[in-house]
Amino acid sequence: MQGPKIKAENNVGAIVNFDEQFIRSAYEKISAQGAEIRDVPDNFVTLSAWFHKEQLWRDYLDLFKMVPSLKGCKVVDFGCKFGHTFPIFHALGAAAVIGVDVEDEYLRVGNLVFSAIGFPCELVKSDEGYLPIESETVDFVLVNEVISHINPTYLDTVYAEIARILKVGGKVLISDGNNRASESCVADLRSLYAAWENGPAGTSTGRDTVDEPFRGARRDIIAGLHPDMKPEEIDYLADNTSGLFGERLAIEVGKYIRREGWVARPYRDGCCPTNPGAGGVVMERALHPVQVELGLAEHGIAAQQLFSYATTQQKSLRYTLAVAVYNLRLRMTKMFAPHKLYGRTWALYVLGTKVGTPPADWDVRKGVKLFHPPTVVNVAAQQA
Incomplete structure (x- = not known):
């Protein structure tokens, strides 16, 4: 089966006109409010400090450089925890932000804190992968460090629901640090x-x-x-x-x-373990980029793994040479052995676009492949 290609975004559209003062102020308020509310858990306070004092939000900017502008968009953060990404979305110009999680405690605390500071957002619960969001109403979905914790029983439902809520042309970015190709x-x-x-x-x-x-x-x-x-x-x-x-x-x-139908199921070495709680959360399940691409394609989302050329703010010769060597190796791999790009790093970034037709109707006569080797985009990446 074949399908339409997705064009890589060779720009930094999402970062244009980034409101840094707004985001600094927002995280200051979140940290202050979290410290004042009595029943806020310690991990909320810790995470707030990381975003505020350690400026963890800057790490997300490289992520958003892989997607088009979010100005005026309705966005969803799937697996948002308490909602610490919300100020970033608003600083990038998003018109509406919805956070989704499976944990009641995350949603309770997020609603409590963001309501107290008057921050515009919505937090909703996902059960078994289903999303309480209307069809074709969303422009962008972020799934960051989440897919490796979704029980395989529910993963196809998650793909289907993301495809359902996205508008035609809407984007989904799946980012995770457990790349089976590595x-x-x-x-x-x-x-x-x-x-x-x-x-x-x-x-x-x-x-x-x-x-x-x-x-x-x-x-x-x-x-x-x-x-x-x-x-x-x-x-x-x-x-x-x-x-x-x-x-x-x-x-x-x-x-x-x-003593009726019992079968022993011992743990098998090397297999991803499962939390026995109600949600069956799995611990750091590794996925191959093509596995993710095909899962999305089943529901009409054409996707492709992305890489970024490295940059550095350091002026030393050491860092400059390190970046140059990294980028040269990336270019050579892309040119002579593109299949090796799949496992180039522990992290995987897959960007998908919802197309207007289901996979069964994709025109194979035009020679457009269902999936193809990863592409390298000319945007800033993590420090080399």
Whole structure:
């Protein structure tokens, strides 16, 4: 199956007329309000400080240089947590901002803080990938560091819902730090997966710290459902229900108790582990860029992996040479081995455009491919 190409955006449209004073003021207010409200969790305060004092918002600017201007657009941040990206969207000229998340606590705190400072935004909940947003009303969707946590059961629904809410010509940018095409990234994830599945609690993965391993979480859930069960049986079930979550976990434990249709499901080394809670959140699931492109294409979004040439604000010879070498290697790879671009970095950036026809109607006679090698855009990137 083939489909229309997506033209890479070789500009910095989204950053034109960026209102830096507005964004500084907004994060100052958010930090101050978070410190005043009694029932705001510590991670909100910490994240607010990162955006305000550490100016974490600047890291998002490189991300938005990959997309066209957002001026006058209705935008959605899928997986917004508390909504700390909202001031960035408004500073870039967005007319309306909707934040989406699955966690009630994130939405509660976000609504509480942004309402208190009179900041225009809307926060809504997604259940099982569905979005409570009207069809073809959105110009841009950001999915940043989220796709690797969506349970595969719901991922196709997420793609379908994004396609549904986007206007024809609307854009979606999927950004994540778990690129399956990168061998070094996959190798790094192997130990992270084992730590989150089996622990022990407090283990540092190099990216985060395991607060509660998923095996232990399953054990607690099973013990809560069946308080009279023998400890050794609880341990056995915790060891052999890997990947199950929510109601399905309870159902399979019931099969064990009744001795009807029970199947042991031990953890398999190297597989992405699943939180046994209701949402089945997965921990840093690696995805191949083509996998993402094809998932979007199934629902009428033509997509392509993007890279950016590096720049640096440093004036030293060392940084200048490092940037020059990085960009030269990128150009050579693009010219002589474009297939290797897929795994060039741990991060993946996939930009998609909703087209006016479903994939089945894409005109294959024009020789337009469903997916093609990544493209390199001439915008500022992370420091080399």
